[in-house]
Amino acid sequence: MPSVSVELVAVATITLLAVMSPGPDFAFVVRQCLMRGPRAGYLGAVGIGLGIAVHVSYTLLGFGLLMAQHAWLIEVIRYLGAAYLIWLGLGAFLPSRGQGDPVETVEDSQRRSGDAWLLWQGVLCNALNPKAMLFIVALFSQVVSSSTALSVQVGYGLFIALAHVAWFALLTRLVATRGMQRRLQSFGRVLDKVVGACLVGLGIRMATSG
Template sequence: MQWINAYGIEFLSVAVVHLLAVASPGPDFAIVVRASVAAGRRAGTWTALGVGAGIFVHVAYSLLGIGLIVAQSVVLFNALKWLAAAYLLYIGIKALRAKPQDPTATVDLQAGPRSPRQAFITGVMTNGLNPKATLFFLSLFTVVISPHTPLAVQAGYGLYLALATALWFSLVARLFSQPRVRAGFARMGHWFDRAMGAVLVGLGIKLAFTELR
């Protein structure tokens, strides 16, 4: 009971801050939506699980103090920033090059081009390489979470953050993989893929111009 009283408020603060952050549209949201619409619930869910797994990358270096080093090094921060931006631009440009389907072809909404492994890796890389997430977790583990909080408790917070993220984006995947939703997007054909590509390219460009503050 004393342990709950000691860290309950801190955990609640972590949960609220994380909820506000994860609910904000960004690269993770865009990549899960695109996977769900293009390839169905299975691909969307695996992408969501990959995003959740990417959280462990940020938690690990935050607990080890590496995040502080990255945040204070312009060279390391820029290297991570350009790598993440290049990855988003690569995915976005591929989507922008989507071609119209043969109008006589039958669209199978249950089939998708992604394997679970590919979808999972895409989720991990999109979240794990995001330098904005680096700054977010650095702030979380240095401002919201007390440095006197035991490492085991902080690791527990990290586990919650990963699971909550995976759950949130799994719900997003479930919503956007509904047959009616997918059918509506399918009617727009390659224009939807191009629109999502433009979003990803825009996010990549925005990320490329992110400055270390």
């Protein structure tokens, strides 16, 4: 049986490698920052952390393995997640109320989007990602020993969630720097469409992958 310290190192290493891998969450946070400013990016980061907490919660309650063993349930989550990513991505190609680049319309965009909705977008982006679900289930079933105290497992889950929040908050901070904002003023709209296309592509890939 591995010691808690060995488990912690393993959980921390795997988590950091996973959270830094580009994926739907990464593209989602970047687009939030482009269209609605850093506040939306930070709220999205917290939402992603809450999405991870959802996966951790049902895994610790014993439902994670049960869900993973039912292929139809994974398929439902996969198609819902794919549809959500495609919907998010298509937003980059729909006509907006204002003109100009995304940076110039941040205040108007924030007025049209409440904090609660911005937060829930992050939750849905992660909670509807079957890869995030399988990652958490695999981590707690293959890396964390079943004999590890529940309080320690909860601590692992809290660390994983906070690691996601910290990473995507850092990403938001980098996108929101003054130098980056100056660059966005020249090609922000094009970049938004590129990120939107990436979200659509990720959604299609999620829908077509087994």
